[in-house]
Amino acid sequence: MAALAILRRDLKRYLRNPLRTALLFSLPLVMAAIFAVVFGGGVDEISIKVLLWDEDESLLSMLAGGAANSGEAGQQLDVVPVGDEGLAMMDRGEASALVHIPSGFTDDFLAGRKTTIDVVKNPAERFLPLIVEEGAGIGGSVLSAASRVFRPELEQIHGLMSAEGFPSDLAVAGLSSGVNSRLNGLQEIIFPPIITLETVTVATEDIGEVEDVGILAIFLPGLAVMGTLFLAQSATRDILRDREAGLLRHLLTAPVSPGDYLLGKCLSVIMVTAAGFALMTVVGAAMGVSWGPPVATAALILATALAASGTLLLIMSLVGSERQGDTLTTIVIIVWSMLGGAFMPLDQMPGFLRPLSTSTLVFWSTDAFNTLILHGGGLADILPNLGVLFAAGAVFLGTGAFVLGRRIRRGAI
Amino acid sequence: MIRIDRLRKCYDALVAVDDISFDVHDGEIFGLLGPNGAGKTTTISMICGVLQPDGGRVLIDERNIWVEPKKVKRDLGVVPQEIAVYEDLTARDNLSFWGSLYGLSGTELTHRIDETLSRVGLAERAGDKVKTFSGGMKRRLNLCMGLLHRPKFLLLDEPTVGIDPQARLNILEVIREVAAAGTTVLYTTHYMDEAEQLCDRIAIIDHGRILALGTLAELTRRAGEAEVLRLTGPFADESLRERLACIPGARILGFGDGSAVLAIELDGPGLLEILPRVLEADLGIEDVSIQRPNLQSVFIALTGRDLRD
Numbered sequence: 001m002a003a004l005a006i007l008r009r010d011l012k013r014y015l016r017n018p019l020r021t022a023l024l025f026s027l028p029l030v031m032a033a034i035f036a037v038v039f040g041g042g043v044d045e046i047s048i049k050v051l052l053w054d055e056d057e058s059l060l061s062m063l064a065g066g067a068a069n070s071g072e073a074g075q076q077l078d079v080v081p082v083g084d085e086g087l088a089m090m091d092r093g094e095a096s097a098l099v100h101i102p103s104g105f106t107d108d109f110l111a112g113r114k115t116t117i118d119v120v121k122n123p124a125e126r127f128l129p130l131i132v133e134e135g136a137g138i139g140g141s142v143l144s145a146a147s148r149v150f151r152p153e154l155e156q157i158h159g160l161m162s163a164e165g166f167p168s169d170l171a172v173a174g175l176s177s178g179v180n181s182r183l184n185g186l187q188e189i190i191f192p193p194i195i196t197l198e199t200v201t202v203a204t205e206d207i208g209e210v211e212d213v214g215i216l217a218i219f220l221p222g223l224a225v226m227g228t229l230f231l232a233q234s235a236t237r238d239i240l241r242d243r244e245a246g247l248l249r250h251l252l253t254a255p256v257s258p259g260d261y262l263l264g265k266c267l268s269v270i271m272v273t274a275a276g277f278a279l280m281t282v283v284g285a286a287m288g289v290s291w292g293p294p295v296a297t298a299a300l301i302l303a304t305a306l307a308a309s310g311t312l313l314l315i316m317s318l319v320g321s322e323r324q325g326d327t328l329t330t331i332v333i334i335v336w337s338m339l340g341g342a343f344m345p346l347d348q349m350p351g352f353l354r355p356l357s358t359s360t361l362v363f364w365s366t367d368a369f370n371t372l373i374l375h376g377g378g379l380a381d382i383l384p385n386l387g388v389l390f391a392a393g394a395v396f397l398g399t400g401a402f403v404l405g406r407r408i409r410r411g412a413i
Numbered sequence: 414m415i416r417i418d419r420l421r422k423c424y425d426a427l428v429a430v431d432d433i434s435f436d437v438h439d440g441e442i443f444g445l446l447g448p449n450g451a452g453k454t455t456t457i458s459m460i461c462g463v464l465q466p467d468g469g470r471v472l473i474d475e476r477n478i479w480v481e482p483k484k485v486k487r488d489l490g491v492v493p494q495e496i497a498v499y500e501d502l503t504a505r506d507n508l509s510f511w512g513s514l515y516g517l518s519g520t521e522l523t524h525r526i527d528e529t530l531s532r533v534g535l536a537e538r539a540g541d542k543v544k545t546f547s548g549g550m551k552r553r554l555n556l557c558m559g560l561l562h563r564p565k566f567l568l569l570d571e572p573t574v575g576i577d578p579q580a581r582l583n584i585l586e587v588i589r590e591v592a593a594a595g596t597t598v599l600y601t602t603h604y605m606d607e608a609e610q611l612c613d614r615i616a617i618i619d620h621g622r623i624l625a626l627g628t629l630a631e632l633t634r635r636a637g638e639a640e641v642l643r644l645t646g647p648f649a650d651e652s653l654r655e656r657l658a659c660i661p662g663a664r665i666l667g668f669g670d671g672s673a674v675l676a677i678e679l680d681g682p683g684l685l686e687i688l689p690r691v692l693e694a695d696l697g698i699e700d701v702s703i704q705r706p707n708l709q710s711v712f713i714a715l716t717g718r719d720l721r722d
Contacts, residue, residue: 247495249495254511
């Protein structure tokens with residue numbers, strides 16, 4: 001069969017040109033790898049390294065350092081005690097931020113004098129130092145408020161700490177009593193809080209409960225579909241080269257119809273795009289993305305590859321030159337990817353764009369991946385998507401073969 | 414036999430092939446000679462079933478290629494004007510792919526590839542990528558692709574364009590061998606010498622029309638002249654043209670910029686009498702060249718133009 005001969009020839013060409021083949025796969029793989037490295041493992045595993053340079057070494061500063069290392073903050077923060085070498089470490093970019101508590105900080109705080117906590121940020125990082133800065137700012141605000149509310153008691157503590165020897169029982173009891181009565185006075189103001197925050201996860205009938213899968217699993221499928229389209233673009237460019245070099249016309253002097261030719265090209269493009277997509281799923285899986293049932297995922301990859309190949313082959317059959325083909329296919333890929341959910345989750349899209357989304361093959365593919373990954377769906381749940389993708393691929397391929405054959409017979413190619 | 418019957422192809426207002434008819438008999442080498450743009454490639458594209466004619470029909474062994482394309486194409490071998498090979502594959506890979514399109518496989522395919530490559534002197538380069546080949550080697554490989562499946566009819570569209578004389582001789586020799594083995598050959602060219610050396614019969618084509626058809630001897634006789642005189646001089650001057658036209662026994666074929674072309678008529682006084690009359694007519698002639706009758710002179714006689722113009 002001529003189509004299989006064309007498929008074998010194309011595969012041989014990929015094998016004979018390993019560098020070209022590697023370059024072909026590099027774009028989607030690099031995209032997936034970068035995305036996986038940036039967002040891999042989910043937000044929960046992000047750890048912020050903070051250097052704590054505590055020159056005060058007082059009870060208060062040690063309490064602050066201990067608080068940062070305990071509870072939920074302890075899971076996100078990696079607080080490393082340092083001396084003045086901390087500044088050199090920051091110069092080398094070894095941490096997201098350095099928090100400096102100056103000598104005499106506690107003394108000044110208790111005495112009601114103005115004092116400062118310094119935060120040195122790593123300019124090479126964008127978000128993590130901001131989190132440390134915000135945290136330090138909130139800590140400073142709390143301490144400032146406490147300084148104002150408990151001013152008499154804090155001055156009393158300052159006096160006790162400045163005095164020689166241990167404080168008397170009477171002084172400690174007086175201090176305790178004062179703090180207690182101050183808290184009682186504030187109780188009506190502070191407790192219960194006027195505004196409380198409650199977080200509720202809504203489960204609708206259509207969507208079902210969304211699994212907590214991490215940001216990589218949300219975005220990687222759309223990105224992989226876009227990568228597949230770019231892969232198909234590179235692979236289908238051969239048609240234009242065949243045309244422009246006279247190879248296609250020569251091929252059609254053999255017992256080969258335009259349909260045989262396009263089917264052969266489609267098979268080879270499907271092989272390439274499916275292989276590329278499979279590689280991207282492997283990259284995603286290695287970074288912790290659970291793609292869903294293997295059979296459903298494989299069927300979806302195949303359907304996406306067919307749809308991508310059919311679309312690109314149709315466009316390449318319509319255009320007049322390689323430059324036109326590159327321009328038009330790039331526009332289609334970018335617009336489809338934006339509308340179809342490759343750049344943002346489909347449920348985050350404005351309502352007026354959603355009908356447009358469904359007109360793109362990227363939507364039908366990413367929607368199916370969302371069903372598998374985010375909602376724990378199976379093969380039966382994505383059958384409509386598979387149907388649309390397979391049908392669109394077949395229709396586009398058939399139309400492309402018709403158009404190409406017609407143009408060749410008329411001498412337009 | 415290939416029968417071309419009132420074949421016609423237009424591109425908008427341009428008539429590329431204008432109701433041409435001819436037969437290519439079994440076992441002969443038939444030449445289609447004409448300048449670039451004459452309609453040779455369009456004709457061959459219609460014969461091999463790639464380009465659909467606007468009128469007329471092509472019958473190959475009485476079968477219409479547009480009715481049963483795959484069956485008819487199995488009997489055709491086509492060597493296009495472009496070098497239609499994959500440069501990133503080896504010569505063997507290219508031929509293996511091409512053979513598989515015609516249903517060849519296994520040891521038979523391997524044997525055919527070896528045989529065909531040996532025939533054109535490329536056996537030692539079978540495993541090399543085509544991009545390492547010279548232009549002449551690529552042309553020979555192009556020819557191999559048309560011969561591999563041992564077609565009954567071989568269509569060659571200017572297969573020697575842009576190659577060195579040695580490679581050209583090799584290609585012409587292979588075509589002679591193939592024809593001697595019984596293959597019917599349709600050969601298009603704009604090289605007169607190739608047509609003269611190779612073809613049993615020749616059709617001269619220009620502006621999409623067949624101007625003359627026959628053996629070399631028939632064509633030169635049909636032109637009706639003994640020799641052609643090409644004169645260089647100030648023939649932009651109308652009075653000089655009129656004086657030249659008055660010389661008996663010579664027929665003016667045409668005028669160019671500073672040149673005139675005359676045909677010496679077969680039944681006239683002959684070159685030895687006419688040439689002195691021309692030179693004595695005080696026409697300001699700077700140079701004279703005499704051409705024996707050949708396809709070039711036939712073409713000039715038919716069109717008033719040089720084949721190279």
